[in-house]
Amino acid sequence: MAEMLVLIDHTEGAPRKIALQMLSAAKTLAEGSGDTVAAVWLGGGASDAAATLGAHGATKLYHWDSEDAAAYVTLPQVEALQAAFEASGADTLLFPSSNHTKDVAARLAIRLDAGVITDCTGIEAGEGGRWIATKEVFGGDMITTSKVADGKPQFLGVAANAFPVEDTGGGAPEIVALDVSLSEGATASKVVSVEKQASADRPDIGEAAIVVAGGRGLGEESGFQLMEQLADVVGAGVGASRAATDAGWYPHRYQIGQTGRTISPTLYVGSGISGAIQHRAGMQTSQQIVAINKDPEAPIFQIADFGIVGDLYQVVPKLVEELEARKG
Amino acid sequence: MKVLVPVKRVPDTAGEKKIDPNDRTVDRESVESVLCPVNEFAIEEAVRLKEQHGAEVTVLLVGPESAQPIVRKALSYGLDAGLQVTDDGIAGSDALGTARVIAKALEAEEFDLVLFGNQSTDARTCLVPAAVAELLDLPSLTYARHLEVDGDTVTVHREHEEGWDVVQSSLPAIVSVVEAINEPRYPSFKGIMAAKSKPLAVKSLADLGVSPEDVGSGAAAATMYEFADRPPKEAGTIVEDDGSGTAAAQLADWMAEKKFV
Ligand SMILES: Cc1cc2nc3c(=O)[nH]c(=O)nc-3n(C[C@H](O)[C@H](O)[C@H](O)COP(=O)(O)OP(=O)(O)OC[C@H]3O[C@@H](n4cnc5c(N)ncnc54)[C@H](O)[C@@H]3O)c2cc1C
Ligand SMILES: Nc1ncnc2c1ncn2[C@@H]1O[C@H](COP(=O)(O)O)[C@@H](O)[C@H]1O
Numbered sequence: 001m002a003e004m005l006v007l008i009d010h011t012e013g014a015p016r017k018i019a020l021q022m023l024s025a026a027k028t029l030a031e032g033s034g035d036t037v038a039a040v041w042l043g044g045g046a047s048d049a050a051a052t053l054g055a056h057g058a059t060k061l062y063h064w065d066s067e068d069a070a071a072y073v074t075l076p077q078v079e080a081l082q083a084a085f086e087a088s089g090a091d092t093l094l095f096p097s098s099n100h101t102k103d104v105a106a107r108l109a110i111r112l113d114a115g116v117i118t119d120c121t122g123i124e125a126g127e128g129g130r131w132i133a134t135k136e137v138f139g140g141d142m143i144t145t146s147k148v149a150d151g152k153p154q155f156l157g158v159a160a161n162a163f164p165v166e167d168t169g170g171g172a173p174e175i176v177a178l179d180v181s182l183s184e185g186a187t188a189s190k191v192v193s194v195e196k197q198a199s200a201d202r203p204d205i206g207e208a209a210i211v212v213a214g215g216r217g218l219g220e221e222s223g224f225q226l227m228e229q230l231a232d233v234v235g236a237g238v239g240a241s242r243a244a245t246d247a248g249w250y251p252h253r254y255q256i257g258q259t260g261r262t263i264s265p266t267l268y269v270g271s272g273i274s275g276a277i278q279h280r281a282g283m284q285t286s287q288q289i290v291a292i293n294k295d296p297e298a299p300i301f302q303i304a305d306f307g308i309v310g311d312l313y314q315v316v317p318k319l320v321e322e323l324e325a326r327k328g
Numbered sequence: 329m330k331v332l333v334p335v336k337r338v339p340d341t342a343g344e345k346k347i348d349p350n351d352r353t354v355d356r357e358s359v360e361s362v363l364c365p366v367n368e369f370a371i372e373e374a375v376r377l378k379e380q381h382g383a384e385v386t387v388l389l390v391g392p393e394s395a396q397p398i399v400r401k402a403l404s405y406g407l408d409a410g411l412q413v414t415d416d417g418i419a420g421s422d423a424l425g426t427a428r429v430i431a432k433a434l435e436a437e438e439f440d441l442v443l444f445g446n447q448s449t450d451a452r453t454c455l456v457p458a459a460v461a462e463l464l465d466l467p468s469l470t471y472a473r474h475l476e477v478d479g480d481t482v483t484v485h486r487e488h489e490e491g492w493d494v495v496q497s498s499l500p501a502i503v504s505v506v507e508a509i510n511e512p513r514y515p516s517f518k519g520i521m522a523a524k525s526k527p528l529a530v531k532s533l534a535d536l537g538v539s540p541e542d543v544g545s546g547a548a549a550a551t552m553y554e555f556a557d558r559p560p561k562e563a564g565t566i567v568e569d570d571g572s573g574t575a576a577a578q579l580a581d582w583m584a585e586k587k588f589v
Binding site for chain 1: 342422423450452457461465467470471473483486489490493497498508549551554556558561564565567571575580583
């Protein structure tokens, strides 16, 4: 019986949705393989979150309560996670396949001679204790299965919204403080300041259940106010096409697509977006796709579950009214 | 100051891509190959470092001989020299294997800064820059949306979901850039002509002292072994808006039925 480690992504003291999705997935896998699930929390606030982590499958919680986790770039997290590996003897790590965390996984993989598979949308047990990971490549045009070579630790980067959150009814996990002594190099690059720009009331597009996206068809920057209005009726995040971010109408971190974020919400609503292949590469795995575009030939309609051919400035304000009426 | 820019050859996204069933790698023959577009942002940043700090810039590409035009293409933006690592033993490497080759190639060079793209448009693993940094025991300042070099110090605005972190370290350092960092210029006619005669060194694994056992498909820590086309999507409901608002009402009904409201 071994431990599966799950690296918990957290913000403002609370685990992100992806963390609970990973724990729920790990719990199912661990039940099948006779393993247990241990969460790893780097930085302050673990004890407050312990009950939540336990309720989603963690029976142990490795904790490094140090401000250093966020004061320097990447390496303190690598070394703390390495300490968790040493303490647990684990062979498997699930980590959120988000940008900064991939760096942590890449650096630790070099140290531990592990194999890394990023952006997994499915994980199954294979032979010889190897996990079989499903991932989508070429912007979701192809679905592939991969595994890590025998004898190497398995690092699986989990895509957002690939697994459901399940309440397993577990009690509070045993909390184990990690003993971490940072190497000299680990504090060589420091975080001077953190610029938070995102709206606190709107979910991040990576984890939002619904994403509303706007493109060049909005015509001007103020069109995003309409997108935000629509988003707020249904609790959605707001994203954009590259044409819109390039124009400076919305920040680059909200760009959806090949060179922006990859999202998999349950519902994507795109307005004034043509659906170029580079845009589809970031959203075509959304469960349901809605398109509002005045051009009936726009390629986005080929992948739309529901499409409206029309002027978004006519359709979206009415949609906001109709949705508000249904909310009662 | 010396800058290295690792660039990748990728299949053109707009073209149809196939995986070769024999070796499960991208079938390069079936599509047009291009310089990875994300690398153009790293190249532009390097050109700016040339302008501001007189930097000397070398492009580095790990890939088969047939990828040489991509090195020349990168040089056409006004960079100084090319270095290509070519060896049959590299085929089938995973991201960490590629990182091992890049790290060895960098070890043999002098540099202050390495400018990666944050990801390649085909593999999109984003693993290579941080893995190279680890192999060279250097800081990894990735996802840069802004970069400044002042003497021995590099400052980067590291983009994340909620904004960015301002991070700092001394040189040498590994940086990867996101496309928000700049607006790349096009190569000039003069640049394109000059690129043809810029020095371009080609090295093998043996030249770098890399053992063939450590790279290539045999050494890959992660391997893809099955692949299938995504099942086609069923045609959806498309309605036309006639200005009366019924289309919006229909969509709202559909969303309510699916419990999105
Ligand atoms: C290397 C590379 C990487 C790229 N990466 C990305 C990426 O990550 N993400 C991305 O999105 N793109 C990316 N692109 C760009 C992509 O190719 C397209 O140019 C871009 O997605 C187009 O954005 P758009 O759909 O908003 O604009 P357009 O293609 O111009 O489409 C605008 C649409 O709005 C419609 N419209 C106009 N007015 C109205 C109205 N009043 N009501 C309703 N509809 C209206 C039009 O019919 C049209 O279909 C990339 C391109 C390259 C070369
Ligand atoms: N074969 C290669 N040769 C040179 N640089 C590469 C190669 N593969 C990846 N890179 C670099 O690593 C970055 C990230 O790629 P990836 O980790 O594949 O998403 C790219 O933007 C390139 O700068």
